[in-house]
Amino acid sequence: MEFGAVGWGLVVAASLIAGALVAVRISLPERVAATVSAFGGGVLLAAVALELVPEADQQAGLGITACGMLAGTAVFVGADFWLSRRETTDTMRRSRHAAAAGRPMMLSDRMAAARGQSIAAGIVVDGIPESIALGLTVADRELGVALLVGVLVGNVIEAYGAVQPIIASGYSRRFAVGLITAIAICLAGATVLGATLLSDASSNLVGGAQAVAAGAVLAVVSISIIPY
Numbered sequence: 001m002e003f004g005a006v007g008w009g010l011v012v013a014a015s016l017i018a019g020a021l022v023a024v025r026i027s028l029p030e031r032v033a034a035t036v037s038a039f040g041g042g043v044l045l046a047a048v049a050l051e052l053v054p055e056a057d058q059q060a061g062l063g064i065t066a067c068g069m070l071a072g073t074a075v076f077v078g079a080d081f082w083l084s085r086r087e088t089t090d091t092m093r094r095s096r097h098a099a100a101a102g103r104p105m106m107l108s109d110r111m112a113a114a115r116g117q118s119i120a121a122g123i124v125v126d127g128i129p130e131s132i133a134l135g136l137t138v139a140d141r142e143l144g145v146a147l148l149v150g151v152l153v154g155n156v157i158e159a160y161g162a163v164q165p166i167i168a169s170g171y172s173r174r175f176a177v178g179l180i181t182a183i184a185i186c187l188a189g190a191t192v193l194g195a196t197l198l199s200d201a202s203s204n205l206v207g208g209a210q211a212v213a214a215g216a217v218l219a220v221v222s223i224s225i226i227p228y
Contacts, residue, residue, distance in 0.1 A: 008134065015156050017159070023164060041154075068211025069212070166179065
């Protein structure tokens with residue numbers, strides 16, 4: 001189980017790094033980037049509807065599943081609100097979402113000079129629940145194909161959209177790729193965490209965790225992908 005968890009964690013990390021490398025070498029047409037982003041969001045919605053929620057209901061029951069989804073949604077919405085409190089942070093985060101969806105970023109000179117911490121925080125908030133959810137399917141010995149595709153495609157698009165403002169703010173390509181690599185390690189750890197620590201947990205805990213992840217992923221798609 002550990003080898004499988006680590007292996008899928010590395011795959012998750014590689015998808016994020018791949019998106020960063022594409023961003024520093026290739027500029028995709030807006031329509032192409034938006035189409036790929038929409039596809040990734042659709043796959044994530046399919047994963048929530050066909051894998052995470054039914055499995056959570058089977059493991060923990062309807063009540064825990066509903067509460068878990070509400071909790072997961074609240075966590076992401078709260079984190080997104082916290083990141084959007086300041087004008088600088090909000091503009092950088094929304095610009096990253098827009099870039100990930102294939103729309104041009106609207107960064108003023110002051111915004112372009114801002115550091116990339118808010119962008120990095122946004123990727124972590126978006127990616128951790130997805131990675132944990134993927135790890136949970138590994139722990140359940142049934143890899144969710146729809147969730148896997150959604151996570152990988154989403155990571156590539158998120159990284160592509162994040163690297164653009166980082167480079168535009170004056171940082172080097174090496175810095176941008178290094179930052180994304182550090183975040184990729186965090187997401188790989190989240191995948192391993194979901195697959196290992198919860199492998200022997202009670203069915204209520206596993207189902208509840210899957211429900212929380214489902215709610216967070218649903219919020220990610222609703223806030224970070226569909227509007228842009």
